[in-house]
Amino acid sequence: xxxxxxxxxxxxxxxxxxxxxxxxxxxxxxxxxxxxxxxxxxxxxxxxxxxxxxxxxxxxxxxxxxxxxxxxxxxxxxxxxxxxxxxxxxxxxxxxxxxxxxxxxxxxxxxxxxxxxxxxxxxxxxxxxxxxxxxxxxxxxxxxxxxxxxxxxxxxxxxxxxxxxxxxxxxxxxxxxxxxxxxxxxxxxxxxxxxxxxxxxxxxxxxxxxxxxxxxxxxxxxxxxxxxxxxxxxxxxxxxxxxxxxxxxxxxxxxxxxxxxxxxxxxxxxxxxxxxxxxxxxxxxxxxxxxxxxxxxxxxxxxxxxxxxxxxxxxxxxxxxxxxxxxxxxxxxxxxxxxxxxxxxxxxxxxxxxxxxxxxxxxxxxxxxxxxxxxxxxxxxxxxxxxxxxxxxxxxxxxxxxxxxxxxxxxxxxxxxxxxxxxxxxxxxxxxxxxxxx
Amino acid sequence: xxxxxxxxxxxxxxxxxxxxxxxxxxxxxxxxxxxxxxxxxxxxxxxxxxxxxxxxxxxxxxxxxxxxxxxxxxxxxxxxxxxxxxxxxxxxxxxxxxxxxxxxxxxxxxxxxxxxxxxxxxxxxxxxxxxxxxxxxxxxxxxxxxxxxxxxxxxxxxxxxxxxxxxxxxxxxxxxxxxxxxxxxxxxxxxxxxxxxxxxxxxxxxxxxxxxxxxxxxxxxxxxxxxxxxxxxxxxxxxxxxxxxxxxxxxxxxxxxxxxxxxxxxxxxxxxxxxxxxxxxxxxxxxxxxxxxxxxxxxxxxxxxxxxxxxxxxxxxxxxxxxxxxxxxxxxxxxxxxxxxxxxxxxxxxxxxxxxxxxxxxxxxxxxxxxxxxxxxxxxxxxxxxxxxxxxxxxxxxxxxxxxxxxxxxxxxxxxxxxxxxxxxxxxxxxxxxxxxx
Numbered sequence: 118x119x120x121x122x123x124x125x126x127x128x129x130x131x132x133x134x135x136x137x138x139x140x141x142x143x144x145x146x147x148x149x150x151x152x153x154x155x156x157x158x159x160x161x162x163x164x165x166x167x168x169x170x171x172x173x174x175x176x177x178x179x180x181x182x183x184x185x186x187x188x189x190x191x192x193x194x195x196x197x198x199x200x201x202x203x204x205x206x207x208x209x210x211x212x213x214x215x216x217x218x219x220x221x222x223x224x225x226x227x228x229x230x231x232x233x234x235x236x237x238x239x240x241x242x243x244x245x246x247x248x249x250x251x252x253x254x255x256x257x258x259x260x261x262x263x264x265x266x267x268x269x270x271x272x273x274x275x276x277x278x279x280x281x282x283x284x285x286x287x288x289x290x291x292x293x294x295x296x297x298x299x300x301x302x303x304x305x306x307x308x309x310x311x312x313x314x315x316x317x318x319x320x321x322x323x324x325x326x327x328x329x330x331x332x333x334x335x336x337x338x339x340x341x342x343x344x345x346x347x348x349x350x351x352x353x354x355x356x357x358x359x360x361x362x363x364x365x366x367x368x369x370x371x372x373x374x375x376x377x378x379x380x381x382x383x384x385x386x387x388x389x390x391x392x393x394x395x396x397x398x399x400x401x402x403x404x405x406x407x408x409x410x411x412x413x414x415x416x417x418x419x420x421x422x423x424x425x426x427x428x429x430x431x432x433x434x435x436x437x438x439x440x441x442x443x444x445x446x447x448x449x450x451x452x453x454x455x456x457x458x459x460x461x462x463x464x465x466x467x468x469x470x471x472x473x474x475x476x477x478x479x480x481x482x483x484x485x486x487x488x489x490x491x492x493x494x495x496x497x498x499x500x501x502x503x504x505x506x507x508x509x510x511x512x513x514x515x516x517x518x519x520x521x522x523x524x525x526x527x528x529x530x531x532x533x534x535x536x537x538x539x540x541x542x543x544x545x546x547x548x549x550x551x552x553x554x555x
Numbered sequence: 556x557x558x559x560x561x562x563x564x565x566x567x568x569x570x571x572x573x574x575x576x577x578x579x580x581x582x583x584x585x586x587x588x589x590x591x592x593x594x595x596x597x598x599x600x601x602x603x604x605x606x607x608x609x610x611x612x613x614x615x616x617x618x619x620x621x622x623x624x625x626x627x628x629x630x631x632x633x634x635x636x637x638x639x640x641x642x643x644x645x646x647x648x649x650x651x652x653x654x655x656x657x658x659x660x661x662x663x664x665x666x667x668x669x670x671x672x673x674x675x676x677x678x679x680x681x682x683x684x685x686x687x688x689x690x691x692x693x694x695x696x697x698x699x700x701x702x703x704x705x706x707x708x709x710x711x712x713x714x715x716x717x718x719x720x721x722x723x724x725x726x727x728x729x730x731x732x733x734x735x736x737x738x739x740x741x742x743x744x745x746x747x748x749x750x751x752x753x754x755x756x757x758x759x760x761x762x763x764x765x766x767x768x769x770x771x772x773x774x775x776x777x778x779x780x781x782x783x784x785x786x787x788x789x790x791x792x793x794x795x796x797x798x799x800x801x802x803x804x805x806x807x808x809x810x811x812x813x814x815x816x817x818x819x820x821x822x823x824x825x826x827x828x829x830x831x832x833x834x835x836x837x838x839x840x841x842x843x844x845x846x847x848x849x850x851x852x853x854x855x856x857x858x859x860x861x862x863x864x865x866x867x868x869x870x871x872x873x874x875x876x877x878x879x880x881x882x883x884x885x886x887x888x889x890x891x892x893x894x895x896x897x898x899x900x901x902x903x904x905x906x907x908x909x910x911x912x913x914x915x916x917x918x919x920x921x922x923x924x925x926x927x928x929x930x931x932x933x934x935x936x937x938x939x940x941x942x943x944x945x946x947x948x949x950x951x952x953x954x955x956x957x958x959x960x961x962x963x964x965x966x967x968x969x970x971x972x973x974x975x976x977x978x979x980x981x982x983x984x985x986x987x988x989x990x991x992x993x
Binding site: 162181262263 | 619
């Protein structure tokens, strides 16, 4: 089979930005524009007689896939990277491999997990959810009783406040998108609106917050303003169509769309309405890093607008010059993504990416843009806007506001959090991709 | 814990249809309407001191969830039902348990599968897709080369032409929704538009059809009109964010949104452009049942508008009188679902269900409606409309057009296909649900 190259075959199309970025609409539906652009056969090879010979796996019958289907053995390397895999008595993190996925949400086996004392092995028939405190009528729910309530389904991302923390490093890192941004995932959650249950219990006028508590062994708990609880908070029981994964709170969790992951309390067993926050360790210390001026970054719950490129990214080798699609993920706690701009020259020039429809609020939005790599150096970046008008800050802006991890260490030894600046990938002439600051 | 009952607590709300159906908007956002409706605590129980005692699983640390997370052991009964589980040399079917799922698509482990000779164990690095026949330039693609093309993601249902075939039975069946309708599922598929590849190859004017062929051992192949190939056909490589499941065509399949499942050729290895259909066994015989007038139901590809109720349904016991949510699934090859009507009295009166947003074309739409079960007999039905103006026929209408399986057997012994009439569930006074004709 012969292989053709056509580095300059985009010449008939108008560039949208420097260094090979093309108009996002050029190839939307495929068609002649793309055929013209790649000059007929840039990426494919010509067919010959050998191409139509049977492969070995076509020679005999295959194997049934079982009552609950497992993925192909050839996908075994698509996994979460884990800290503390043996479950020693400290936190454990599992990071989503965004560079090996596509589409607009995260499959359940690969959703990120942080657990502080390991996911408990809960019998769903024995589990109870209590609502008490400043309510007119304290209530307790079984999973079966919750299943009778009006339900809703929605896509929503969940992101750890510490996701992207390596980006506070003063020097770029030998790290891929999974290591840098693997503590965010998105899924369709189905369950009962928390407002339904709170209205049934009856809210006392003095109630301003709630304390949500899990049934993990350290009873992780966080304070949530009542306004969020009555807005879009959900008691989620299903994740992507089936019951929650153990690491994501089986059999029920609190979902606070767009808010700091740690507050989306898993293995939820208790909601107590109170008149002030509990000042739990997570809100008073863990997720309250010290800012350069000496104040704490406390009670800031939103995971603000952010984006990163997943393809190409470190670990994905560009095998040849020519056409590639640049794609990535954008999301915001403030609603829908309204625009993503992409640069191939380290931020000198920008072109608007296509957003995969439907664009949903507080959920992953996949962006895509055509790119012709000429074999020279390139630095790829993305920058997202949301419908509330927010935009990702530059790295220098956010570092000025919060400090870098090594220069301004948190008093508790934790790095800073809530990084939502851009991520830069440098493509070198051999097609390797690495993390840089640009 | 005391339990409260409030059978008549819906009295403050206006009924939308007879036998307990309420307005779909009544409880959309929870709030006071629902609290009023259920009289304070119909479904929940009151809290006492015992409610806040630790459960045994809270007493010690849990177990990390692993690099690719598995679901809870308490979910082991949520499985596909399988014919021919040992893979004897005939077809094998795995049916989706819709009554145990919620949300708007099917998780990968539970997507239905029909395979004629078992899923092959394909090495994705060795697999090739050829496009040849009436093209200007025959082409061959690796998975890696396809990954460089412009990609799209979309939700789409896939349904076997034989799904719901038991509904042709002249007598109702002792069967649940999985047995009756388990050969349809929905997922987000990501891949390359087939039109992109065909335009690159260059279509000869004489080409009117294509033959798509799989690399399974019997090389399953189907003819597809070129108009569909250039409309919304996709070479799908990702299913719900990760690579395709083995049973769904790993590493690539043809996706023809809304069209007969068998045509969505899995393990796709070859697309040949031709000037007339191949008359393969599946189009000439298997999916060409004989109609009452003696003609064959052939080359009819659309899976037309359909809906069924998943909750309540057989196997889900109604444990008590009072509030339940009725929910189910609707879909159509002709675009978006525009309306679903639900009856609780066997089709005498109807109320409009709420459609879970976003409503997407050729994908599952979850519908929901509030229902107060007074403990008396009820027959639940749904009926869907699509944006093209089609509506599910009544059972008598479709039986008149196609015949019942036992009275008009297909010459090949197959039952009739493409049933899209309504499904009726009878609730008896003990809360058991069974299939009836009504």
